[in-house]
Amino acid sequence: MNLVIHDLKPAQWKLIEQDYEGWTVISDNGLIRPCVGCFHCWNKTPGVCVIKDGFENMGQLIHRAGEVVVISRYTYGGFSGFVKNVIDRCLGYVLPQFEIVGCETHHKKRYSETKAFTFIFYGQASTKEEQDIAKRYVRALCSNFRGYVKAVIFREDMQARLPPDTRPACSSGRTVLLVGSMRGLNGNSGKLAGKLAESLTNEPEIVTIQRYIKDLNNLLGLLEDAETLVLCMPLYVDGVPSQMVRLMEHFEQVYNGGSKKVYLLANMGLYESCQLQSLFSAVKQWCVKMGFAYCGGLGISAGELLGELMVHLPFRFGATKKAAEEMDKLVKAINEGSEIADIFAEPYAFPRALYIAVANMSWNRTAKANGLSPSDLYRRL
Numbered sequence: 001m002n003l004v005i006h007d008l009k010p011a012q013w014k015l016i017e018q019d020y021e022g023w024t025v026i027s028d029n030g031l032i033r034p035c036v037g038c039f040h041c042w043n044k045t046p047g048v049c050v051i052k053d054g055f056e057n058m059g060q061l062i063h064r065a066g067e068v069v070v071i072s073r074y075t076y077g078g079f080s081g082f083v084k085n086v087i088d089r090c091l092g093y094v095l096p097q098f099e100i101v102g103c104e105t106h107h108k109k110r111y112s113e114t115k116a117f118t119f120i121f122y123g124q125a126s127t128k129e130e131q132d133i134a135k136r137y138v139r140a141l142c143s144n145f146r147g148y149v150k151a152v153i154f155r156e157d158m159q160a161r162l163p164p165d166t167r168p169a170c171s172s173g174r175t176v177l178l179v180g181s182m183r184g185l186n187g188n189s190g191k192l193a194g195k196l197a198e199s200l201t202n203e204p205e206i207v208t209i210q211r212y213i214k215d216l217n218n219l220l221g222l223l224e225d226a227e228t229l230v231l232c233m234p235l236y237v238d239g240v241p242s243q244m245v246r247l248m249e250h251f252e253q254v255y256n257g258g259s260k261k262v263y264l265l266a267n268m269g270l271y272e273s274c275q276l277q278s279l280f281s282a283v284k285q286w287c288v289k290m291g292f293a294y295c296g297g298l299g300i301s302a303g304e305l306l307g308e309l310m311v312h313l314p315f316r317f318g319a320t321k322k323a324a325e326e327m328d329k330l331v332k333a334i335n336e337g338s339e340i341a342d343i344f345a346e347p348y349a350f351p352r353a354l355y356i357a358v359a360n361m362s363w364n365r366t367a368k369a370n371g372l373s374p375s376d377l378y379r380r381l
């Protein structure tokens with residue numbers, strides 16, 4: 001069995017479907033739901049997602065496929081909202097436990113194979129820079145899925161490339177912090193957004209995408225006249241979580257308002273904050289497309305550790321010290337409306353080997369809490 005995941009419209013798919021005869025085809029039937037970040041595909045029903053919408057077995061499908069082809073509209077250096085949604089739901093393909101591969105932390109393999117992935121991007125990826133960004137992104141994704149990139153193909157369609165409109169700047173004075181995780185305010189992005197808001201002078205509003213997931217128009221209405229938008233989101237499979245890609249796509253399609261200042265506050269689970277690069281690139285590409293001013297961001301690694309510590313200890317204490325100090329710089333930039341260079345922070349005085357040991361032990365604890373033995377986490381399907 002081979003597997004193709006695509007976002008093509010039926011008429012476009014018809015033109016190439018003969019190339020995929022006998023393949024398992026994953027396409028947009030309108031039913032897929034975003035990953036809610038519960039990690040149950042790791043610690044409750046290992047290898048299978050708990051959201052029963054027909055996309056719960058993606059990890060198993062990848063495992064059974066001889067090869068995997070992903071066809072996506074080029075979207076901010078990565079996948080369209082639908083394809084990214086499928087990819088986010090593939091998390092159970094790998095194990096929760098970390099190990100060092102090369103010189104970076106990645107997840108251990110659930111299955112022994114090293115899967116071949118081919119990526120076909122269509123749409124506006126015509127410059128070398130755009131293509132390089134997508135190549136870097138799929139390489140990172142394959143490293144995390146412990147497979148390899150067999151080929152990356154760009155098929156440009158002939159849409160004229162329009163320069164972004166010059167928009168008048170929004171002048172409402174409103175600063176909105178948008179939490180882009182489906183865990184809402186209880187997640188790590190939400191907690192970090194809360195800490196950021198405490199130090200902002202301009203009475204920021206915090207809005208969660210979780211609340212508006214079924215009504216992106218309503219959310220867009222809330223963000224429309226914001227002068228400053230701070231995107232607070234986690235890294236999902238090396239990129240922007242699908243629900244945020246969908247919002248960004250929606251903005252592109254319908255937004256008619258003024259220009260905004262956009263800042264980014266990103267966090268991730270693994271240790272090396274440089275793995276946030278593709279997410280930062282995506283937000284920057286989106287800003288260019290929207291005619292918004294990207295003003296800089298802060299990327300924080302070991303988000304689960306920091307999120308946990310923030311509940312029990314003052315932010316700035318112990319391992320959160322570095323993140324708190326770097327957040328001061330972001331706060332200053334937002335308060336002044338100025339630009340800063342992107343900052344990447346790792347836990348303070350918490351070496352990588354210790355982080356990996358603590359994280360790996362914590363999965364055994366959550367397995368037990370869910371009535372599983374640690375060995376159940378390694379289940380193969």
Ligand SMILES: Cc1cc2nc3c(=O)[nH]c(=O)nc-3n(C[C@H](O)[C@H](O)[C@H](O)COP(=O)(O)O)c2cc1C
Pocket residue numbers: 035036037038039088089091144181182183186187188189190233234235236237238239267268269270271275302303304307
């Ligand atoms: C579907 C999914 C994919 C993830 N992919 C990555 C990843 O590629 N790299 C990484 O470092 N962390 C990854 N994480 C971990 C999250 O970035 C991390 O747990 C983060 O702190 C979650 O923030 P939140 O609580 O705001 O959702 C992933 C988590 C989920 C649920």
